[in-house]
Amino acid sequence: MLNYQPRDLDQVFGALTDPTRREILARLEREEPLSIKTIAAPFTIKLPAVMKHLDVLSAAGLITRSKHGRTVDVRLSPERLREAAEWLRRYERFWSPALDRLTVQAEAKEAEAREAEARRAALGGSEAPDE
């Protein structure tokens, strides 16, 4: 819904504002499940900081964590992302086509105005076109 913005989507977008969290999602996109240790490995930040990012992603419904023995499997949870993408598409969809139509409309009006001016000129009028 264009004008419908559930609070949990706010949480999703909030989670997506952070580059570390986006990177985690991108890695899960390529390969899942990943253990927390594997996720943390490429980052210079410490494990607790990574855990906090995972908490945010989990609270937003973007990932799921499940315990397997001594490791925790982290998986992508696509449903929230799908909703977020849909929201973005709808909002983007709002302005761009509207301005395209405005352009077409204004250019048609301009052509009409020029024709009218040309007709007036042909009739011997000496007035200069506006602007």
Added chain:
Amino acid sequence: MTSITLVRRIAARPSIVFEALTTPEGVAAWWGPDDLPAIATVVDARVGGAFRIRFPTYDGEEHEAVGEYLEVAPPTRLVMSWRWTHNGVTAEAEGISRIEFDLRPIEGGVELTVTHADLRNEASAAIHALGWPDSLFRLRRLLEAAPPT
């Protein structure tokens, strides 16, 4: 302050473009995401004047928003507030955003810059932070890779 900005170069004189922005007939013809005429339009384009639009979309839904004109400077600048109403209920104050239209004369026409500003909520902040095309690309990549549910 978060905002999105779009720019269009239009082969028409500024006064014509400004008229399309500030008359009910003009606005009704282009406003909204889908190529359907607005159902009801109030355009009182003077400072403090009201804006109200109700427009349909291809999915059969109708959307309504209200606003107030904050700056009206023909034919160069138009600023209005904007908030959605949903089932007759107007969005809370934090839902107010601002739309700015700036017209700059260029060779053979006008450059129109539209800024949708004061998008304060988290979602809009994310759009701003990620950038439109980039965020969409990223999300699409994630979605395409996601297994069907």
